[in-house]
Amino acid sequence: DIVLTQSPATLSVTPGESVSLSCRASQGISTSIHWYQQKSNESPRLLIKYASQSISGIPSRFSGSGSGTDFTLSINRVESEDFSVYYCQQSYSLPLTFGSGTKLEIK
Amino acid sequence: VQLVESGGGLVQPGKSLKLSCSASGFTFSSYGMHWIRQAPGKGLDWVAYISSSSGTVYADAVKGRFTISRDNAKNTLYLQLNSLKSEDTAIYYCARRGTMGPLLDYWGQGVMVTVSS
Numbered sequence: 571d572i573v574l575t576q577s578p579a580t581l582s583v584t585p586g587e588s589v590s591l592s593c594r595a596s597q598g599i600s601t602s603i604h605w606y607q608q609k610s611n612e613s614p615r616l617l618i619k620y621a622s623q624s625i626s627g628i629p630s631r632f633s634g635s636g637s638g639t640d641f642t643l644s645i646n647r648v649e650s651e652d653f654s655v656y657y658c659q660q661s662y663s664l665p666l667t668f669g670s671g672t673k674l675e676i677k
Numbered sequence: 678v679q680l681v682e683s684g685g686g687l688v689q690p691g692k693s694l695k696l697s698c699s700a701s702g703f704t705f706s707s708y709g710m711h712w713i714r715q716a717p718g719k720g721l722d723w724v725a726y727i728s729s730s731s732g733t734v735y736a737d738a739v740k741g742r743f744t745i746s747r748d749n750a751k752n753t754l755y756l757q758l759n760s761l762k763s764e765d766t767a768i769y770y771c772a773r774r775g776t777m778g779p780l781l782d783y784w785g786q787g788v789m790v791t792v793s794s
Contacts, residue, residue, distance in 0.1 A: 602778075604780040604781075606721075606781070608721075612786075613770055613784040613785060613786055613787055614721065614770075614781070614784055615784070616775075616780065616781060616782050616783075619775065619777065619780050620777070620778075620780075657720065657721055659721075659780070659781070661778055661779035661780055664726075664734055664779075665723055665734075665736050665737070666711070666723040666726075666779060667723065668720055668721040668722070668723070669720070670720045671720050671721075
């Protein structure tokens with residue numbers, strides 16, 4: 571199975587700061603990585619597909635990059651509604667696997 | 678697109694439960710569907726997948742105990758959970774396979790399954 575390692579586990583930031591969240595795969599997966607946001611007591615929401623492709627309805631401050639084994643989700647100028655948990659997921663091979671998540675919290 | 682799960686609850690170890698996911702707002706029969714679960718306070722774990730042609734794949738942790746199925750006439754996805762264990766306690770989400778590959782573009786609100794004596 572492909573293991574996804576997210577870092578950091580928790581990121582404390584002030585609204586208005588820009589941040590980068592990391593996801594590293596245990597083997598090369600091209601750009602078969604997707605990012606989800608999960609707010610407290612809600613179901614996950616797709617943010618970015620195939621490493622860098624935008625999703626309709628998602629604010630433009632969210633962007634993704636990377637290929638192979640190293641991927642990054644960037645949030646330009648964090649807003650209050652962005653404080654939640656972010657997961658990466660690989661679709662390179664079954665079983666689908668998720669990272670353990672990065673919690674973005676208010677400093 | 679709307680996905681609504683039902684059928685969760687408290688069940689004893691070793692017993693069975695059947696979850697349903699009612700779909701609307703899209704042509705259900707044309708899409709593959711997934712079940713994903715999330716143990717309390719934990720991350721996301723993929724459980725099972727059924728293709729539009731009803732081919733199925735399972736996570737090793739549930740293989741032989743869980744069965745995913747679909748009824749396209751009723752626009753409903755199912756997950757039959759047998760021989761339940763305490764470690765199956767989780768919120769179970771159904772999710773639609775994206776049109777551009779095995780990503781999860783829409784999720785239901787989830788249903789809680791608690792396995793306890």
